[in-house]
Amino acid sequence: MLAMVFETFGGPQVLHPADVPVPEPRPGQVRVRVEAAAVNVWDTKVRGGSGSDAPAPSSAVVPGLEVAGVVDALGEGVTGVGPGDRVVGFAATGGYAEHALVSVWAVLPEGLAATDAVTLPVAAETATRVLRLLAVRPGETLLVHGASGSVGALATQLAVRRGARVVGTASARNQDRVAALGATPTPYGAGLVARVRALAPDGVDAVLDATGAGVLPDSIELRGGTDRIVTIADDAAGELGVAASYRSERDAGDLAEAVDALAQGRLSTSVAAVLPLTEASRAHELVEAGHPGGKVVLVP
Incomplete structure (x- = not known):
């Protein structure tokens, strides 16, 4: 072949x-x-x-x-x-x-x-795994770094479906894409902490970093500590005391649920x-x- x-x-x-x-x-x-x-x-x-x-x-x-x-x-x-x-x-x-x-x-x-x-397979597995680790609950605010990417977009949609509010970072050209996913978009880069605080004045309950773009220090400042921050892309996590999640937990039931949601239009990729x-x-x-x-x- x-x-x-x-x-x-x-x-x-x-x-x-x-x-x-x-x-x-x-x-x-x-x-x-x-x-x-x-x-x-x-x-x-x-x-x-x-x-x-x-x-x-x-x-x-x-x-x-x-x-x-x-x-x-x-x-x-x-x-x-x-x-x-x-x-x-x-x-x-x-x-x-x-x-x-x-x-x-x-x-x-x-x-x-x-x-x-x-x-779906990799992005849905990763997004599902990290949201479980973060224990995102209805009414909480989740900050997603890289909300327009494959993993970030699915995590955003899954969190919104759980009743959470999502603030998603993305490039200027992807702000509308993030908004369409149900999140509040904001550009990444200098001034991020101030922008997120203005959008979420009651604070951020959990953070997913799907970028590996050096956003963990800002995330720690926004959380007031390292609790409930997970990265899937930044090797600096260990020295900063932040949790990193790389090990795949492949589950046929989780995948079938994501496939069904995509087919019915409840998820988009x-x-x-x-x-x-x-x-x-x-x-x-x-x-x-x-x-x-x-x-x-x-x-x-």
């Missing part, structure tokens, strides 16, 4: 097409004929060699964490899904390929495009670009340039 691979760490140009074996599902897995694969910042870090402490690859690596497609083979013990069903989930093998194995998935309702559904699988290098360039305006998606 066709896949996009790399054999050495480096820039986007190290990605290239290759013919690799079609994977066979293990117990508890399904194999899908990929209709869409999402591109994440993590993929670019792995390709560049900074995403792990692993040595240089000893064989071709197929990137890709999220896929949507049609089930064409089942591993032992799989129930509730069969060949021909469309699913979205976390790739157990690289998603930048014509086929991929999936170990945590949700069935797609009819009418939901694969290119839309594939925006955005797709910045849909590119052919063979343009994976270009997709990585877009993601690494920053602020693509939504998910970049590859289609075989």
Whole structure:
């Protein structure tokens, strides 16, 4: 099958097409004929060699964490899904390929495009996990740094649905996007503390940092301490005494709930670009340039 691979760490140009074996599902897995694969910042870090402490690859690596497609083979013990069903989930093998194995998935309702559904697994898992850690309650004020990004946008919507008030930071061009999500938008950058205090005079109850852009000191000042602040992107968290959450807690039920909400219009995501699988290098360039305006998606 066709896949996009790399054999050495480096820039986007190290990605290239290759013919690799079609994977066979293990117990508890399904194999899908990929209709869409999402591109994440993590993929670019792995390709560049900074995403792990692993040595240089000893064989071709197929990137890709999220896929949507049609089930064409089942591993032992799989129930509730069969060949021909469309699913979205976390790739157990690289998603930048014509086929991929999936170990945590949700069935797609009819009418939901694969290119839309594939925006969900990582962002929905992360947003759900962090909101649980922050224990956001109705009537509280949540500050979301990066509210227009994939994780920030979903966290904003989920918090608003819980009855919380959200103040969301974003670039000037994304202020309307944040407002449309149900949040009160404000630009990031110098003067942030004063702007947030003006918007939330009773204080901020919890903070999610989805940017890693050095906003933790301002967040601590706004909270009056380090309690109920979680970052998913800033390595300075430890030295500042702030909680960081990086470990994925993949749950099929949580994913199915997010898929259902997206299909019914109770959640929204955005797709910045849909590119052919063979343009994976270009997709990585877009993601690494920053602020693509939504998910970049590859289609075989």
